[in-house]
Amino acid sequence: MVDYAAFYPGQGAQFPGMAMDLHAASAQVRQLFTIASEACGRDLLQLLESGTAEDLQLTENTQVAITLANRAASIQFAQAGMQVRMHAGFSLGELSALAGAGVLDDESLFQIVAKRGKLMARAGESVSQRIGRLGMAAVIGLGFDEVQALFANQGIKGLYCANDNGPKQVVVSGLADELEAVAEALKTAGARRIIPLKVSGPFHTPFMAEAAVEFSEFIKRFSFADPRSMVYSTVTGDVIPSGTEARRLCALQLESPVRWTTIMQRVAGNLTAGSQVLELGPGKVLAGLWKSAGHTVPCFPAGTAQDIKLVVEGEGRHGNGT
Template identity: 45%
Template sequence: MDVLIALYPGQGSQKPKMALDLYDASKQVRDLFALASDVSGLDLYQLLAEGSEEELKQTVATQLAVTLASRSAHLRLTELGFSFAAHSGFSLGELSAFAGGGILDDETLFSLINKRAVLMDEEAKKIEEVQGKLGMAAIIGLDYATVEQALEEAQIPGLYASNDNSTTQVVIAGLQESIAQGKEVLQAKGARRVIPLKVSGPFHTPFMEGATEPFSAFLETLDFKNPHFLVISSVDGNVIKDSQQAKEHLAMQLAKPVRWTEAMKHLSSLAQEKHAQVAETGFGTVLSGLWKNSNAEIPCRNLGSEDAIWNYKKELES
């Protein structure tokens, strides 16, 4: 069986009914749904089975549902005999990577997700009440350095480069009126498209600094372990070496940009070194798309559904 490097998606990958095929296929996944629902106080099966896209867009629901889908895919792959050489997650997905890497168990994970989501949502609402509507948008056709420099030169208040997704895709975040101004500036620099994202706050920007201290204090109350497997952080693209560094990175990432391009470079080298396959381990195709744009030699498979996992297993056995 192939050894995998798991990539876990972040907010924006959510969709009604995701992971329900894994729920139907596996008692272990059903037990995970029950645990996550108990810890969070939300009926996550009902949310995914009956909830609307608008309900899933709310920060708390999004973070719990996306994490549950990712952990379900990892659990199902493990159940069917796949092993993992390394884990990495985009933004929110970093927490799934920590669970996959053995840094924290699922009960701690969903407790952590619940707290993180609530703090981020509260912080976004506080800012919105004072400063106005907030959001995020993907900039297609420019790299991170170009976007960052253009925004600095334009001096648009309340707008930041928040995600370094790939060499041709960057996310900006902040006040919606500032995003509108930024759109004009970046299109003048050569941006091909500007796409609003399905998230409810300016994550990974200084707007989230008010949530960092209480989240860091909460993290110190939790039991983290040193990694059992390699975990590559999306905060800086480096290996998480121990439990304390894991806590520091989780607190830091709320208000710091996601450096996914750096993570992908590291992961691509690891894949070649360990002769491992790369898999988007969760719902959707966002990360496999970014991986393809990075021109990595080893492709990234989508292994977030029961059909995809079984088709891959049959391919290997044939």
């Protein structure tokens, strides 16, 4: 049997109509939509079926919608008799990874994600009002440690490395004035491009500390089981050993950088002969990061019913990867 490692996308992977093919194809996925809607207290079928791109960009909508699309793909894949041995999710996607590894049941998952989205949306608005104009950018050509060291040497305050996307790609987030001030130093240090990104909030930075405290209190009421399969933390880049540690890291994640490069390296090191890597959720963002990082085992999209069918039939091994 083929060993599978699954990556679960996070905020930014959403698009209108995602997962509707999975909803049409599977009674179990339709039941998932019902569970998720009841847990969140809103009609998520309507959001995914009829929501516009603008609707889905709202953090409180984005997070539940992407998680539902991720879990729908996971369920469809499992229904085909496939098992995932390793799970890792990018930012928000880590909660889908925890569900895939048996740490969270779906009812708990969606209650937690709904609260997380509301807290992060509120925190983003609060920070902007309190400290002023925010900025976010992808720095291409420098690594996480290089950018972090440059910020320290330049005495930069209020701007942080938020996402370690790859060996030479880092997302920075924080005060727009600081970002503009340090741009030339980044280019001098070797940054080929600095690409401005739309700011939803300074996620995965110390600006989220208050939200992380409130979130930590909220998730105490939920059971976090010990993982049944390997699942990685974006806070540490390591395998999560227990449900207790999963809960602690789940809250800490809001104010901690996403160490995706480390996770990709750890997953690659644990692949066995014949292993396949999948992106179980909408889009191909994580497959692109995997390829850009130089990993030779392809990462196949598995976010639609057709994608999953190709993987199950083995057709995905023949040139359909990213």
